[in-house]
Amino acid sequence: MGNKPVAKLRSTDLEYFRQSTTFTDAEIQDWYKCFHKDCPNGSLTLDEFKKIYAQFFPAGDSSTFAEYVFRRFATNHHDKISFGDFLIALSITARGTLDEKLDWTFGLYDTDGDGFISRNEMFNIVDSIYKMVGSVMQLPEDESTPQKRTDKIFNTFDMDHDGKLSRDEFIQGAKSDPSIMNLLNIDRTPISTANPIRSSNNTLSSMTRLHT
Ligand SMILES: [Ca+2]
Numbered sequence: 024m025g026n027k028p029v030a031k032l033r034s035t036d037l038e039y040f041r042q043s044t045t046f047t048d049a050e051i052q053d054w055y056k057c058f059h060k061d062c063p064n065g066s067l068t069l070d071e072f073k074k075i076y077a078q079f080f081p082a083g084d085s086s087t088f089a090e091y092v093f094r095r096f097a098t099n100h101h102d103k104i105s106f107g108d109f110l111i112a113l114s115i116t117a118r119g120t121l122d123e124k125l126d127w128t129f130g131l132y133d134t135d136g137d138g139f140i141s142r143n144e145m146f147n148i149v150d151s152i153y154k155m156v157g158s159v160m161q162l163p164e165d166e167s168t169p170q171k172r173t174d175k176i177f178n179t180f181d182m183d184h185d186g187k188l189s190r191d192e193f194i195q196g197a198k199s200d201p202s203i204m205n206l207l208n209i210d211r212t213p214i215s216t217a218n219p220i221r222s223s224n225n226t227l228s229s230m231t232r233l234h235t
């Protein structure tokens with residue numbers, strides 16, 4: 024039992040997050056409280072993260088996609104998402120410019136971090152999205168399988184036809200074709216809600232909202 028003291032950020036951390044995110048002090052404190060309510064240990068493990076995704080996508084198998092997103096979030100440690108990881112990713116994906124969002128998304132697809140998205144990397148992510156939500160999505164014929172969807176993206180994005188997407192090709196390609204933006208699950212308009220808490224139930228739903 025015992026009443027745990029309400030989690031509060033140290034002022035040095037607050038200072039850091041104020042400089043490295045788009046959030047106000049009050050928003051940072053709100054997110055901090057939320058995060059600690061959902062994650063009493065102060066961080067999220069891969070298993071916990073997968074369970075969150077499973078709650079939001081009960082009809083499909085979200086475990087593989089959840090792992091990709093987890094790796095993208097967990098930039099400071101390999102095995103857990105800290106509050107800082109969470110807040111910085113949220114700042115980019117919710118409030119960043121389109122370029123910043125696409126840059127962040129590029130990193131999700133470039134799983135080996137070599138600076139290019141290979142066909143394999145694209146296929147694996149698309150496949151994991153189809154496993155998660157494919158059964159409830161209405162897909163046009165030329166996107167009906169992960170392979171078709173991967174081919175469609177590469178046909179449009181791979182300007183120099185070298186079989187891989189550079190960061191520029193990915194960002195320019197996604198910008199030039201709104202339908203591909205939908206395909207990539209990228210929200211084109213920045214979220215302008217004054218209070219992040221009000222716009223989502225909790226920190227956990229805000230994570231899964233990023234790519235759906
Ligand atoms: Ca790569």
Ligand SMILES: [Ca+2]
Nearest residue numbers: 181185187188
């Ligand atoms: Ca290329």
